[in-house]
Amino acid sequence: MWREPWPSSNRMPFTKKRKLQLSPEQCSDFYADQYGKFFFPSLTAFMSSGPIIALTLARNNAIAHWKSIIGPVNSTKARETHPECLRAKYGTSDLKNALHGSESFHAAEREIKFMFPNSVIEPFPSREGIEEYLSRYVNPTLLHGLTELCKHKPHNPCVWLADWLMKNSPNKPKICDGVTVEEAE
Incomplete structure (x- = not known):
């Protein structure tokens, strides 16, 4: 998910794009795996405070590729270790790190179905x-x-x-x- 306007210099082959504003309840559902952590209330409040842009990327090793582009979760660390990554450029704090990337294929499936409920996710042929x-x-x-x-x-x-x-x-x-x-x- 992208929390700010998408920079035009970073074009990616996205298959779906949707601008939406999540309610605090929807954010709680989306980040359910973070429930109970000290930052959870701030995370859901921030992510429901304005519109987001949800995107899907289709390519070989999409999750790993996207993670290499967005960089480390911690924006401060990203500026030190990966200054060209998107989180280093657009993130303002650990909580407001500008982008979300799925942790695994299973998580990506769940998150895509959450953001794009009418999506059909088909396996990539061998x-x-x-x-x-x-x-x-x-x-x-x-x-x-x-x-x-x-x-x-x-x-x-x-x-x-x-x-x-x-x-x-x-x-x-x-x-x-x-x-x-x-x-x-």
């Missing part, structure tokens, strides 16, 4: 799964399309191939004389 999908579905279609492209030799090959792919998408059922024909796998 390298083997991606390779199988490409070899089974994408490569044969592209090979067929590129072969047809070579046969036709159109004036604008990119537009021709795009049109061919739209007409020959393996994800669309074929319609013949008003009857949908499902192809067997």
